Amino acid sequence: MNRFIPPKRTIMTPGPVEADPRVLQALSNPIIGQFDPVFTDLMNQTMEAVRRLFLTDNQWAFPIDGTSRSGMEAVMCSLIEPGDKVLVPIFGRFGYLLTEIAERCGASVHVIEKPWGEVFDPQEVTDEIKRLNPKITAIVHGETSTGCLQPLKDIGRFCRSTDRLFIVDAVATVGGVELRMDDWYIDAIAGGTQKCISGPSGSSPISYNSRAEKVMQERKQVEKGIRSEKEDAADHSRRIQSNYLDLTQLQDYWSPRRLNHHTEATSMLYALYESLRVIEEEGLEARISRHLSHEKAIAAGIKAMGLTIYNDHSWKLPVVTCVTVPDHVDEAGVRRMMLEEFGVEIASSFGPLQGKIWRIGAMGYSARKENVYHVLFALEAALLAHGFEANRGEAVQTALKMYTGVTASA
Numbered sequence: 001m002n003r004f005i006p007p008k009r010t011i012m013t014p015g016p017v018e019a020d021p022r023v024l025q026a027l028s029n030p031i032i033g034q035f036d037p038v039f040t041d042l043m044n045q046t047m048e049a050v051r052r053l054f055l056t057d058n059q060w061a062f063p064i065d066g067t068s069r070s071g072m073e074a075v076m077c078s079l080i081e082p083g084d085k086v087l088v089p090i091f092g093r094f095g096y097l098l099t100e101i102a103e104r105c106g107a108s109v110h111v112i113e114k115p116w117g118e119v120f121d122p123q124e125v126t127d128e129i130k131r132l133n134p135k136i137t138a139i140v141h142g143e144t145s146t147g148c149l150q151p152l153k154d155i156g157r158f159c160r161s162t163d164r165l166f167i168v169d170a171v172a173t174v175g176g177v178e179l180r181m182d183d184w185y186i187d188a189i190a191g192g193t194q195k196c197i198s199g200p201s202g203s204s205p206i207s208y209n210s211r212a213e214k215v216m217q218e219r220k221q222v223e224k225g226i227r228s229e230k231e232d233a234a235d236h237s238r239r240i241q242s243n244y245l246d247l248t249q250l251q252d253y254w255s256p257r258r259l260n261h262h263t264e265a266t267s268m269l270y271a272l273y274e275s276l277r278v279i280e281e282e283g284l285e286a287r288i289s290r291h292l293s294h295e296k297a298i299a300a301g302i303k304a305m306g307l308t309i310y311n312d313h314s315w316k317l318p319v320v321t322c323v324t325v326p327d328h329v330d331e332a333g334v335r336r337m338m339l340e341e342f343g344v345e346i347a348s349s350f351g352p353l354q355g356k357i358w359r360i361g362a363m364g365y366s367a368r369k370e371n372v373y374h375v376l377f378a379l380e381a382a383l384l385a386h387g388f389e390a391n392r393g394e395a396v397q398t399a400l401k402m403y404t405g406v407t408a409s410a
């Protein structure tokens with residue numbers, strides 16, 4: 001076998017994005033045992049940092065070992081029992097993912113849908129909740145497939161005031177876009193590490209409050225071989241369907257009990273801890289502002305090039321800029337040339353938007369000035385090579401002016 005050496009890339013997709021070099025370094029630390037007090041101390045410190053990340057006072061805040069959907073799946077399969085009514089308001093691909101997970105949990109799933117590119121007026125969702133009376137409403141915060149950001153607070157407030165559960169996929173937004181778990185009345189949430197947190201994919205920080213915990217605990221069953229005699233007598237008929245994603249067992253592992261559930265992904269925890277340290281050093285608010293300033297430079301550059309932004313609305317997701325592919329331009333060919341000739345990666349989209357838009361992410365460590373210049377320059381060059389008469393030089397000059405205040409002389 002040949003040694004594998006990945007090429008150098010500028011990654012401007014909605015994830016995975018470039019991992020912070022400090023995180024890559026943390027990944028190479030030696031393995032220590034999962035019950036080593038040094039490691040369990042790291043677990044405790046990571047829990048505290050995850051609480052600060054989600055702006056929550058919840059006791060339970062820890063990562064699931066798996067990609068981002070494992071966090072959502074853990075939350076959903078621990079909360080949903082067969083026959084439970086679940087409402088999923090859908091405005092893009094990842095709403096369908098929530099539906100899919102809820103269905104596999106045996107829920108009676110009801111959906112309301114928006115055309116891709118739009119979001120819900122919170123009143124539309126709360127009206128549907130009143131009509132349907134679901135146990136749970138599950139929604140995506142930042143929909144990466146369409147570059148849209150769903151306002152959450154009013155939906156959360158309504159769910160709380162009527163004693164229903166509200167759960168959120170914050171995979172694309174956590175660590176890069178304003179997100180306030182407690183202030184927005186979110187009962188359970190999952191994030192992803194490969195986007196604004198700027199680590200590798202494979203870990204999903206989650207949190208849930210005591211309202212959610214109460215629902216899960218009614219179904220708790222600890223696996224045979226590690227359970228206590230007292231737990232032997234528990235009623236198992238309603239047990240949580242998944243062993244791996246059973247939050248009642250996982251929280252026992254993340255508590256002083258240190259229940260020996262799975263073998264913790266040691267290196268991924270090193271990575272997450274370092275990512276969170278980087279975030280705290282920058283400061284959440286400063287980090288959100290940084291993402292906004294790069295978004296502005298990208299959007300201005302795209303327009304200056306003569307292109308149209310697909311999601312140019314007040315509900316645009318700041319960390320993803322979607323660009324309408326001009327007529328008669330080979331969408332995939334442009335991306336391929338950007339990657340092969342310039343080492344710059346952007347993304348296409350899915351479903352009805354496949355081939356129609358490009359998605360440019362500016363997330364975490366990838367949200368840097370030099371990356372913004374690279375993506376604008378490479379896109380312009382590839383477009384010119386594909387027969388689209390982009391305004392030559394305008395995109396980079398516009399971004400340069402935004403960053404430095406310097407205007408090119410005629």
Ligand SMILES: Cc1ncc(COP(=O)(O)O)c(C=O)c1O
Binds near residue numbers: 014067094169
């Ligand atoms: C909004 C959103 N939710 C969920 C996911 C699923 O994440 P993963 O592929 O890490 O399981 C993604 C991935 O791109 C996403 O953008």
